[in-house]
Amino acid sequence: MADRSVDHLLIGGFAAGHCAKKLREEGAEGSILLVAREADAPYERPPLSKEYLRGDAAREDALVVPAGWWEENDVELLTRTSAMKLDLEARSVKLSTKEEVGFDKLLIATGANVRRLRVDGSDLEGIHYLRAFGNADAIREDIAGCERIVLIGGSYIGAEVAASLTELGKRCTILMQEETVLERSFGPEVGRFFRGVLEDHGVVVRGGDELGSFEGEDGRVASVISGSGERIECDCVVIGAGVMPDVMLAKAAGLEIGESGGVLASKSLESSAPGVFVAGDMAEFDSVVHGRSLRKEHWDVARGHGETAALAMLGRDSAHDDVPYFFSDLADWVSLEYVGDGSGDGVIRGSLEDGEFSVFYLDDGGRLSAALSVGRSDDLEHARRMIRAGATPSREALADPSADLAEL
Ligand SMILES: Cc1cc2nc3c(=O)[nH]c(=O)nc-3n(C[C@H](O)[C@H](O)[C@H](O)COP(=O)(O)OP(=O)(O)OC[C@H]3O[C@@H](n4cnc5c(N)ncnc54)[C@H](O)[C@@H]3O)c2cc1C
Incomplete structure (x- = not known):
């Protein structure tokens, strides 16, 4: 038996926050509870590798809604709380607080987790990943006394963080498997353009190689050894090796998983269980625009999904028909925008x-x-x-x- 029931139970952060906002904007009168594992209220992540990392933006600037919005709009927000188990038959979710909450409609938007690279030395201090505010804070604090930073991976995170930390006066080296940055997304010719921008600003780009291991001194990383045996001395490392959709909760409950590892969803973001919706990085959705299933790790897609799911929860006709949109900034050196798939x-x-x-x-x-x-x-x-x-x-x-x- 559930301890209590709500009309709309939302699990996650950014996409879930947009779902809550849209529900109230569209006149939803029922109870809404948002359960979020992190300590912060729902926020957007793009600033974490850009202006927030450089110290040019405050934490509040990244919030989906201002701090007072939750109370003003009668939406209950439980931060530092995880959804532990979804029971589809009982239509309830067990929380880490031990409370069991029944729901009429459920949104699961649990995002993605960074892909961790396990090599010799990966437990040394000074090696970071970047996904949450806490990671950005740890990097900022750690680099204060550092001069040489190595970025592992030549996609958005590696390129954006290299640009941001160079702006803070650090000497950055990118080590990556591809020959040029952003090549996997845009091809080698365009990749050479972005590589040129980074190099013009002093970033060293080492392509066509990979991470072999880390070596340390007194428990802290002191060099990266590449797969080809090159040693790059450093004081700090940030790894950007991609993410994997966080489908633990959904998979354990028996929701159908798609080819990309995300939870399969209809055009209105409904999962294989009626009344259970998914959104954002962990959703493999039936794309109206592209005519096949897509899973995207884009800020704008997650925002749009949250809104589409809100409309669907209210019984409105709500096929998600946005053309996927992505943007990236390498400091204020260059910005790119991308649409489609x-x-x-x-x-x-x-x-x-x-x-x-x-x-x-x-x-x-x-x-x-x-x-x-x-x-x-x-x-x-x-x-x-x-x-x-x-x-x-x-x-x-x-x-x-x-x-x-x-x-x-
Ligand atoms: C550093 C960085 C920079 C980025 N820059 C860009 C950019 O420039 N442009 C762009 O388009 N995209 C960018 N992105 C991607 C974009 O931020 C994501 O696509 C977006 O955050 C996805 O939103 P989401 O709601 O699906 O997931 P998230 O924002 O990850 O939210 C999911 C939340 O769910 C929580 N959670 C997981 N499991 C549970 C559970 N069981 N119970 C409760 N809570 C749970 C997680 O802790 C997390 O807080 C960037 C991402 C990062 C990390």
């Missing part, structure tokens, strides 16, 4: 040399599946429209800056 060698419009370009990614059937933009945001509006319409624009026209994208 696709990668590889795309069609370039504009000039990589001038740092103002877009890249259009076409799938095997010639359909526009994704686009990246640096300094040409307007192109992304056209890309969004074409992706939605399943358009097959000509490569020549995409590459020709004088061709009007509105006519494609």
Whole structure:
């Protein structure tokens, strides 16, 4: 027997917070309880590798809603509390406080966990991962007395943290398997552009190699030994080796898992159990736009999912039909925006040399599946429209800056 019941039980952080907000904005009158494992109220993570890490933004700036919102809107927020067990038959969740809460509608948005690299020396002090406020605080505190930082991994976290810490006066080296940063997402040519930006600002980029082990002095990391045997001396390490969806709670309850390891969800984010919704990094959703299942680790997708799930919980017609959107900033050196779902060698419009370009990614059937933009945001509006319409624009026209994208 549940100790009590609520109309809407939300488990998670960022996406769950947006779900709570949308529920009240849409006039939901029932009780809402948000259960969050972290000590902080729901917050967005992008600042953690950018302005917050550099000390240019306060913690409050990252909150999904201001601190007073919860009480004002009669939404109960239980931080430092984990959902331990979901019983689909009883429609209840056991919390770490031992309380058992029944629900009418449930949202699970448990996010993702960092992928940990286990090599010799990985327990040494001074080796960090970055996912939560606590990690960003620990990095900031730890680097105060450090000069040389090694970033393991050449994707967003590695590149963004290298840029932020360089701005703080640190000497940063990126060690990665790819030849160029962000190559896995955008292909080698565009990757060389971003690598060039980092190198122009003093970041050393070592591609085509990997982490072998760590060596320490007095219990603290002192060097990284690469797979090829190179030694990189350092005072601190930050690892950005990807994340894995956190589906522990959902999987144990028997919810269906998709190919990407996320929880399978419909277009309205409903899982295989009626009335149980999922959102954000752990959701593998049926994409209206792309016509197949996607799992995204994008801020905007998680926000949109939270809102879509809220509408679905209220019984509204709510297929999630946003074109996926992602952004990344390397300090204030360069910003990129990306829409859709696709990668590889795309069609370039504009000039990589001038740092103002877009890249259009076409799938095997010639359909526009994704686009990246640096300094040409307007192109992304056209890309969004074409992706939605399943358009097959000509490569020549995409590459020709004088061709009007509105006519494609
Ligand atoms: C450093 C960093 C920088 C980023 N920068 C960008 C960017 O520039 N652009 C971009 O588009 N995206 C960026 N992202 C990705 C973006 O932040 C994520 O896609 C987004 O946070 C996903 O939201 P979510 O709600 O799914 O997961 P989360 O924000 O991870 O929230 C899930 C929460 O659920 C909690 N939880 C897990 N299990 C339980 C449980 N059993 N009970 C209770 N609570 C539980 C977790 O502790 C966590 O707090 C960045 C991510 C990081 C880490």
